[in-house]
Amino acid sequence: MGLFDVLSQWRNTWHENHVNHMKEQNKCPDCFGRGFFPLSANEFMFYSSLHECPGCNGSGLYTDWNHRAN
Numbered sequence: 001m002g003l004f005d006v007l008s009q010w011r012n013t014w015h016e017n018h019v020n021h022m023k024e025q026n027k028c029p030d031c032f033g034r035g036f037f038p039l040s041a042n043e044f045m046f047y048s049s050l051h052e053c054p055g056c057n058g059s060g061l062y063t064d065w066n067h068r069a070n
Helices: 003-025 062-069
Strands: none
Touching: 003 062
16 A cells, blocks of 8 residues: 555545534534634635635534535
8 A cells, every 4th residue: 555545545534534523513524613714815715705614604514514515
């Protein structure tokens, strides 16, 4: 197994654990339940609204994020 495969597997495992942890708390995994991104906008962020999370539409809820993900 190469280094890339190990890192990729670690990243996938971390993401699955993160999503499961956020699901237990009913928080959006993208914004950690805040409903917005605390980082300032830059040229790499192309969202329709810079103030709210595009994953959950600003609600911060896992149920809204899961609805959009499916």
